[in-house]
Amino acid sequence: MLQAEIKSLLKEDISILIKISNSAKHYLCDCGEASLLTVKEIQSVSAIFISHTHIDHFSNFDGIFRHQIGSGEKIVICGPKNIHQQIEARLKSYTWNLIDENAIEYEIREIISKEEINVYKIRPPHWNLELIKTQNFLFEDDYVNVDFAILDHKTDSIAYLFKEKDSITFNETASEFKKGKWISELKTAFENTDSEKEIQIEETVYKSSDLFHF
The missing domain is CATH 3.60.15.10 (Ribonuclease Z/Hydroxyacylglutathione hydrolase-like)
Incomplete structure (x- = not known):
């Protein structure tokens, strides 16, 4: 903004x-x-x-x-x-x-x-x-x-x-995870409509589509 x-x-x-x-x-x-x-x-x-x-x-x-x-x-x-x-x-x-x-x-x-x-x-x-x-x-x-x-x-x-310019924003309050490089990885996956990309947060691996709601 x-x-x-x-x-x-x-x-x-x-x-x-x-x-x-x-x-x-x-x-x-x-x-x-x-x-x-x-x-x-x-x-x-x-x-x-x-x-x-x-x-x-x-x-x-x-x-x-x-x-x-x-x-x-x-x-x-x-x-x-x-x-x-x-x-x-x-x-x-x-x-x-x-x-x-x-x-x-x-x-x-x-x-x-x-x-x-x-x-x-x-x-x-x-x-x-x-x-x-x-x-x-x-x-x-x-x-x-x-x-x-x-x-x-x-x-x-x-x-x-x-x-x-249009940009992808991340809702920090909606996530209980700690900040990390996974945020930029998730944004990249969203931009590329890569719903199958694996995103690791701390010790757990998620499918990117499960995190797009953030």
Whole structure:
């Protein structure tokens, strides 16, 4: 289940965290001032979605990447035309002589049109943009597909639509068994409609179809 949490106080600029049940990864929509956004939440963000780069939607980007650098992760940033140049300018405005080149990687997806997304890579310490490819979709991972519309705000402003993928859930309260690898084995059997697969739980072997009700 997707859950949206506003991380800005009433008089602050906007920033929204999108969380997914049973996942440690989150998504961040806009980088406005956000007093309620914790360092732990920032470090769990796998993708950032910028609607436009007016200061009230973009001013806290530096504070975001400050807590992401050093993670060694690849983080996706999606945004309107020229977002790649604006990200590059922010990153190059600092001195980076003490940073490792594997500290982080940003993949920037610049929305040119509904059918054209330019994908760039940028890494420390020099933060030089590299155009990787052009694609016709914005974002997809194991949990969501993200579609978009380009709106007019006297500049391009992107409205994002998060669509959660179908997933198999496990009802822990309905089972008296201890957690273990048998849960993932059962999910795989269910996905493959393998009703005869043997699933071992502790010292007992069950037929997968006898456990599908969980």
